[in-house]
Amino acid sequence: MTDPTIGVTFRPQCSPEQLRDVARAAEAAGIAQLWLWEDCFFEGGLSTATAALAWTERLHVGVGLLPVPLRNPALAAMEIATVARMFPGRFRPGLGHGVLEWMEQVGARVSSPMTLLREYTTAVRDLLHGRTVDMEGRYVRLSDVTLDWPPASPPPLLVGGRGPKTVGLAGEVADGVILDSVLSLDQVREGVANAAAGSKAAGRSGEPFDTVVFVEVDAGAPDLVARIDESVTTLAEIGASTVVFQPVGEAPDPLPLIAAVAKRG
Structure with missing residues (x-):
């Protein structure tokens, strides 16, 4: 059994001004890994990820997750590739x-989220791998689209989900899955x-396939290191x-959690 990679979440309920100190403390x-969210209507996931990466030298930064109805897949691929x-x-x-x-609030909700996610993930992954995409799907329509600056080494593209269909789709079309902290251990087993x-x-x-599991913890618990x-x-x-450990609370300070994870040494 290989030891998992360990990460911590900077939740978007914390202000963007706090991110630099948190990213540098994590490194x-x-x-x-430091993980960010793109919850409506807090902070943009791509902008915060770019800033956190720029403020550090070794830290890996994940966004879990980018809601696919909010961006055209060609734009998402351009941004991720950059x-x-x-x-x-x-x-x-x-x-x-x-x-x-x-998604309903912003007028972007679709009648078949699974179809959109399948088409979108497939298109974005192909674009990141330097392929030319022609797709006439139910939601994704791309004609002879190729990235001019695809990454030399494409990043792993993950899909987050809770239900069995979405998690199964992640295994089918993505490079990994993100399993939410609301899932029980039995549900995580089922997800895997x-x-x-x-x-x-x-x-x-x-x-290669990355199974990322988010875990909620109380950063103020006296036995926090043991729980981790x-x-x-x-x-x-x-x-x-x-x-990936995420602190609970309305606007949780991730610094105590970072210190506790570091103590595992």
């Missing part, structure tokens, strides 16, 4: 449905199995390759 503490070229090997973008009520089944159905079983250790051990046994 100084030896944290491997960040990936400026910071090679350090960016981990995730795609997902987004909260449907928020569903993603594997999707990969097998698509003939991709031998390809227990979560890492349990989730590694289930099949998580990356475990």
